[in-house]
Amino acid sequence: MIMASAFYKFGYQSCKLSGPGACKQPTATAAASGGNGVHALATITRRNWRCRNMATTASGTTTMAVAGRRREKKDDVVEGEDEWRSYLAPERLEMLRQMEPWVEEHVLPLLKPVEASWQPSDxxxxxxxxxxxxxHAACLELRAAAAGVPxxxxxxxxxxxxxxxxxxxxxxxxxxxxVVRDATGADATxxxxxxxxxxxxxxxxGDVLNRYMHLSGRFHMREVERTVQRLIRDGVIVHAPASPFHGFVYVAFQERATAIAHGNTARLVGARGAGDAALARICGTVAADEKRHEAAYTRVVGKFFEADPDAAVRAMAYMMRRRIDMxxxxxxxxxxxxxxxxxRFVAIAQQAGTYxxxxxxxxxxxxxxxxGVEELAAGLTGEGRRARDYLCALPHKIKRMEEKAHDRAVKAQKKPTPIPINWIFDRTIPVILP
Known part of the structure; x- marks a missing residue:
């Protein structure tokens, strides 16, 4: 899905590495092993983690924190609004309409017929x-295997x-x-x-993972279910909310992130990890779906790069500057x-190795x-060239952030903080926090 898995569908978050208001600290966690063998995890402070306050209250009631998040959404839309709204120009939208036969031929075949699809009951x-x-016997077997998952x-x-x-x-x-929207709910486009x-x-x-969790007996399902309800209620922060160029860059990134998160989980809980073969099969099956979906969105954005490379590279840079949030x-x-x-969850996922x-x-x-971002040249404006150069330099900057976070974690030699998680009956996860 589009997870991931911000959290994992988390990239978790790359910092704004250039431009006004750029963060000066890394916004992601980095794992390190110190000389004493203790796993160290450098996470960001709450201030640096978002560089802005987007918190909601634990109770879900409307408070100043909620208002702050809403203001942030508004500010994010206003910041650079002229840039992304330029993608709604008639000539660019017409390009999307003309792509429809190509979508029919190259994207829709990546969906599987219902009759050929796996179902949770499989x-x-x-x-x-x-x-x-x-x-009853199968459930006991499933619960026995689940008991070994950390x-x-x-x-x-x-x-x-x-x-x-x-x-x-x-x-x-x-x-x-x-253009790409399903305006009636049953459009034939x-x-x-x-x-x-x-x-x-x-x-x-979600169905298959939810059912596994219910049958395994390892989770406080009421707390999990309440978290699901809160997240759907609170929604998703979206940048450039009407532009397909920006939207499909986001979804391509998220689908790959989700596939990685589920795939890593499958590996860690499988035969060479926790030994839960049923859960490994479930996570691996979901990861395979996400890879197909990633392929579809990757093809779409690739077509954007072919048809209008300047617009495509600028849209990609726009999204990366604002972080690909889960x-x-x-x-x-x-x-x-x-x-x-x-x-806290980002720190746990980093430490566990799922994302x-x-x-x-x-x-x-x-x-x-x-x-082919590095090879882009013809047809780029000055803004397009700057976007290309920013993107090509970004992985190195992120790597440097990882290294610096690693060095700080080793130097600080902090002890893990026990984090109680109500999803698992308030058992604690020891995590090194800043």
């Missing part, structure tokens, strides 16, 4: 097929699942994009059919503000290669 015990005794991976699994379960926010976001088909495939991801950036457990809780700042950098490097 991956989990099904009483209709097993009978009551067989179902708590930090359980927390990451919850965040992965919540990202998928927040699906209602995602097609509504795509339906704000000019290739763009609209893609949005609906993609949403239908994504819908299974859709779960507003996640909260009911006790903390969303920003405060998300920062790291190195993954974020690798995704950026992948798309720079995939879309």
């Amino acid at each position: 991956l989990l015990p099904d009483p209709a097929n097993l009978g009551s005794d067989g179902f 708590d930090d991976l359980l927390v990451c699994l919850v965040a992965n699942m919540i990202t998928e379960e927040a699906l209602p926010s995602y097609p509504s976001g795509l339906n704000r994009l000019e 290739a763009w609209a059919r893609w949005i609906r088909g993609w949403s239908a495939e994504e819908n299974r991801h 859709p779960t950036v507003l996640i909260n457990d009911g006790r903390h503000s969303s920003g405060d809780f998300y920062a 790291t700042v190195s993954d974020y950098r690798a995704i950026l490097e992948h798309f720079i290669r995939q879309w």
